[in-house]
Amino acid sequence: MRLALPLIREGAAAPLFFLPAIDGAVRTLEGWNLLVFHGRDERYLAVVEARTEALAGLGCTPFAVGRAAALSPVSFPRLSDPDGAVARSYGAWADVPVLGGRVVPSVVLVNPARKVRLANRGTPSVDAIVRTIQALQQATRAKM
DSSP: OOEEOOOOOTTSBOOOOOEEBTTSOEEOOOSEEEEEEOOSOOHHHHHHHTTHHHHHHTTEEEEEEESSOOSSOOSSOEEEOTTOHHHHHHTOEEEETTTEEEEOOEEEEEOTTSBEEEEEESOOOHHHHHHHHHHHHHHHHTTO
């Protein structure tokens, strides 16, 4: 029985974090960020990686956030959240009896004002995320 935390709500302030990346740099939220919370199954990271050029063209940096360093080689920052504190703060966490806790695969889009603009469990279409960023940026330019 898993007791999943509620995923952070769209419109909420994104919790600030400072996490080490595989390359040793400490990363935090800057500009548009796509937080990809993952457990041991890292297949979705390859899906995100295939669209990093489109994300970068929109000024969006994806981060793979997991308890351990990701094993799959990806070209975007992989952040280590060993105790799951960041995953918990975003609601991408489930308490699992006996095992402690696990990251629940989730995707969170954060804008430059540190507001959550999209929050989904699982592995949503990255093309849909790209379209969402485009629409949000267009609405911002039009002051909607």
